[in-house]
Amino acid sequence: MANEEMFRRWNEQFAAGWVRMQPRLDAQIAPLAEPLLDEVEKGETVLDVGCGCAQTTLALAERVDPEGHVTGIDVARPMLEQAEERARKRGTRNVDFVAADAQTHPLPENTVDRAYFALSPAAPTASVSETPPPAQARRLARCP
Numbered sequence: 001m002a003n004e005e006m007f008r009r010w011n012e013q014f015a016a017g018w019v020r021m022q023p024r025l026d027a028q029i030a031p032l033a034e035p036l037l038d039e040v041e042k043g044e045t046v047l048d049v050g051c052g053c054a055q056t057t058l059a060l061a062e063r064v065d066p067e068g069h070v071t072g073i074d075v076a077r078p079m080l081e082q083a084e085e086r087a088r089k090r091g092t093r094n095v096d097f098v099a100a101d102a103q104t105h106p107l108p109e110n111t112v113d114r115a116y117f118a119l120s121p122a123a124p125t126a127s128v129s130e131t132p133p134p135a136q137a138r139r140l141a142r143c144p
């Protein structure tokens with residue numbers, strides 16, 4: 001399995017702390033992620049790589065609402081459970097979450113308008129969003 005160590009660390013070592021500290025971490029991440037959200041347009045389809053507990057995923061979902069859609073992908077199941085719970089509580093319907101390694105998970109070609117990498121070690125050279133996405137993001141997200 002690719003990124004086996006990353007998978008183990010995030011699931012066994014870091015995830016519980018991220019879930020517990022989620023409100024505080026959200027407050028720290030939001031100012032970094034928010035300027036990037038302005039680029040997103042209603043109706044777009046967005047991939048949030050390393051979505052964690054979905055701070056950015058849910059903000060993206062609001063931006064693209066109502067026709068757009070956001071998929072969050074992450075290796076850490078405890079964080080995805082928290083993400084799903086948050087989406088359910090908010091009544092956010094235009095998101096889904098995938099538990100997988102973003103570097104190897106097969107995605108259909110050209111189905112994503114943008115890829116976000118908010119502090120994601122899945123894409124160390126693309127820690128901010130870019131439009132058009134950088135080559136690495138295009139490979140990961142399979143977008144044009």
Ligand SMILES: C[S@@+](CC[C@H](N)C(=O)[O-])C[C@H]1O[C@@H](n2cnc3c(N)ncnc32)[C@H](O)[C@@H]1O
Pocket residue numbers: 003006010029033049050051052053054055056073074075076079100101102103117118119120121122
């Ligand atoms: C620093 S956290 C960022 C969380 C989130 N982007 C946010 O804004 O709250 C990094 C996330 O990347 C995930 N991650 C690390 N390697 C990954 C990979 N290869 N594929 C998918 N997710 C990965 C971790 O599980 C973790 O949730």
